[in-house]
Amino acid sequence: xxxxxxxxxxxxxxxxxxxxxxxxxxxxxxxxxxxxxxxxxxxxxxxxxxxxxxxxxxxxxxxxxxxxxxxxxxxxxxxxxxxxxxxxxxxxxxxxxxxxxxxxxxxxxxxxxxxxxxxxxxxxxxxxxxxxxxxxxxxxxxxxxxxxxxxxxxxxxxxxxxxxxxxxxxxxxxxxxxxxxxxxxxxx
Amino acid sequence: xxxxxxxxxxxxxxxxxxxxxxxxxxxxxxxxxxxxxxxxxxxxxxxxxxxxxxxxxxxxxxxxxxxxxxxxxxxxxxxxxxxxxxxxxxxxxxxxxxxxxxxxxxxxxxxxxxxxxxxxxxxxxxxxxxxxxxxxxxxxxxxxxxxxxxxxxxxxxxxxxxxxxxxxxxxxxxxxxxxxxxxxxxxxxxxxxxxxxxxxxxxxxxxxxxxxxxxxxxxxxxxxxxxxxxxxxxxxxxxxxxxxxxxxxxxxxxxx
Numbered sequence: 001x002x003x004x005x006x007x008x009x010x011x012x013x014x015x016x017x018x019x020x021x022x023x024x025x026x027x028x029x030x031x032x033x034x035x036x037x038x039x040x041x042x043x044x045x046x047x048x049x050x051x052x053x054x055x056x057x058x059x060x061x062x063x064x065x066x067x068x069x070x071x072x073x074x075x076x077x078x079x080x081x082x083x084x085x086x087x088x089x090x091x092x093x094x095x096x097x098x099x100x101x102x103x104x105x106x107x108x109x110x111x112x113x114x115x116x117x118x119x120x121x122x123x124x125x126x127x128x129x130x131x132x133x134x135x136x137x138x139x140x141x142x143x144x145x146x147x148x149x150x151x152x153x154x155x156x157x158x159x160x161x162x163x164x165x166x167x168x169x170x171x172x173x174x175x176x177x178x179x180x181x182x183x184x185x186x187x188x
Numbered sequence: 189x190x191x192x193x194x195x196x197x198x199x200x201x202x203x204x205x206x207x208x209x210x211x212x213x214x215x216x217x218x219x220x221x222x223x224x225x226x227x228x229x230x231x232x233x234x235x236x237x238x239x240x241x242x243x244x245x246x247x248x249x250x251x252x253x254x255x256x257x258x259x260x261x262x263x264x265x266x267x268x269x270x271x272x273x274x275x276x277x278x279x280x281x282x283x284x285x286x287x288x289x290x291x292x293x294x295x296x297x298x299x300x301x302x303x304x305x306x307x308x309x310x311x312x313x314x315x316x317x318x319x320x321x322x323x324x325x326x327x328x329x330x331x332x333x334x335x336x337x338x339x340x341x342x343x344x345x346x347x348x349x350x351x352x353x354x355x356x357x358x359x360x361x362x363x364x365x366x367x368x369x370x371x372x373x374x375x376x377x378x379x380x381x382x383x384x385x386x387x388x389x390x391x392x393x394x395x396x397x398x399x400x401x402x403x404x405x406x407x408x409x410x411x412x413x414x415x416x417x418x419x420x421x422x423x424x425x426x427x428x429x430x431x432x433x434x435x436x437x438x439x440x441x442x443x444x
Contacts, residue, residue, distance in 0.1 A: 014226070022226040031213045038212075051214055055222045059229050128206045147203045152196070171197055187202030 007071035015062040026055070029072070033079055036148040039132050040083040040141060046090070054082045069155070076149040077159040080141060087137075124185040131181035139174035142167055397427040401434070 007028065013021035033054065038047040057078050065074060132140055141160060145151045151159060157167040179186040400423050407416040424431060 014230075017230055019223075019227045019230055023223055026219065026223060026226075030219065031208075034214050035207060035212055048214065048218055052218060052222060056225060059222075059226050062229075125206050125208075128203075132207075146197075147200045147207065150200070168197060175198060187199075187206065 005067065005070050008065075008067035011062065011065050011071050011074075012067065015065060022059075025071070029075060032148045032150070033075065036076065036144045037079055037083060039129065039144055039148075040080075041086050042133055043090075046086055050079075050082045050086050053085075054079045057082070069158075072150055073155045073159065076145055076151055079149075080145070080159050083141075124182060127182055127185070128178060131178050134181075135174055135177060139170045139177070142170040143174040143178070146171055397423060397430045397434075400427075401431075 007025060010021040010025045014025065034051055037050050037054065041047055041050055058075065132143065135143065142156055145156045145159060153168045153171065154164045157164040160167065404416045404419050404423065407419065
């Protein structure tokens with residue numbers, strides 16, 4: 001599938017012992033991965049730990065990597081698992097898996113009584129970041145995997161363990177809520 | 189990122205522009221740490237031989253040290269202890285017992301030469317008894333504590349170098365006879381070490397301080413003052429405090 005994936009080739013080169021290939025991979029994905037993790041764990045101190053843990057797993061499992069999927073899919077699946085582990089360790093209970101995203105969104109609004117007011121302050125980027133923080137965890141993960149990770153809906157479904165339709169539904173809900181938060185500044 | 193969806197729900201680029209922040213990213217330290225870990229993990233596994241090798245070397249060294257220490261510690265054990273089950277069983281053997289225990293036909297060769305002088309006979313008894321007991325000890329007989337054996341123990345506590353340099357040299361004939369009597373053919377090499385040989389050579393004089401002092405007096409009477417002084421110094425080393433004790437005893441006798 002990913003025969004033409006340059007990142008997959010870099011990963012294979014690294015697995016074969018080419019350290020510079022790893023540097024290229026790291027350079028290509030460090031910012032996107034960092035933002036994904038920071039917005040997922042919502043903790044500046046923990047972001048660094050989870051980020052390093054993610055790359056440590058990439059290093060440790062390099063021999064197990066098979067270019068059957070895109071490298072980004074593999075990388076963000078590891079990152080998503082690292083975030084889940086972080087939530088478990090920190091005692092934060094992940095939102096239960098449910099197809100009822102309306103109920104999840106309503107629960108999130110109750111937990112944050114003035115989400116829109118907070119999101120409307122500041123520049124559009126800051127308001128978007130604040131709105132992302134207020135998304136339910138599953139919707140936030142799907143949105144970040146789509147925007148920051150560049151994963152397709154199918155890949156997001158594989159990464160988060162749901163079917164593509166559920167992933168697409170969550171993505172739709174997330175974008176709707178973010179557009180609502182950004183108002184006229186929201187992208188089309 | 190490479191998009192593989194046929195029909196993406198919405199374009200992600202405008203959202204990416206909103207989320208991008210020039211200062212948003214990992215620190216250089218974090219990047220350096222990750223890349224260093226990546227390189228470290230790539231180190232050929234062949235270079236990791238030193239870990240098991242160093243462990244094995246440490247083990248061998250520890251075994252060698254323990255063995256060498258154990259061998260050193262066994263020296264006195266071989267001459268002073270033994271018996272069934274390895275228990276420390278002390279027994280005092282006086283000269284009569286030693287004479288009675290010795291078979292009539294197995295007297296050391298030197299014994300007949302010294303039989304003329306009573307003083308020498310005492311030395312020879314002690315000497316001969318120790319030699320036979322030494323041989324018996326090496327074969328695993330009971331321990332010996334006290335009497336001439338105690339003197340031997342005191343002598344063995346001196347370093348070999350001191351023994352070699354400071355103990356009195358017995359007459360050549362006595363030394364040869366003593367060595368012949370003291371060293372049976374089947375004596376283990378560990379027992380017949382250089383230090384042990386020196387201790388045995390010292391026995392004619394060091395068996396008892398009284399005998400040694402009498403020998404010194406004899407030398408002094410014969411006009412060999414230098415030799416007498418040298419042996420007196422050695423007696424002080426081998427039997428520290430004995431001369432002082434003797435002087436006190438003489439004073440007490442004079443008072444009485």
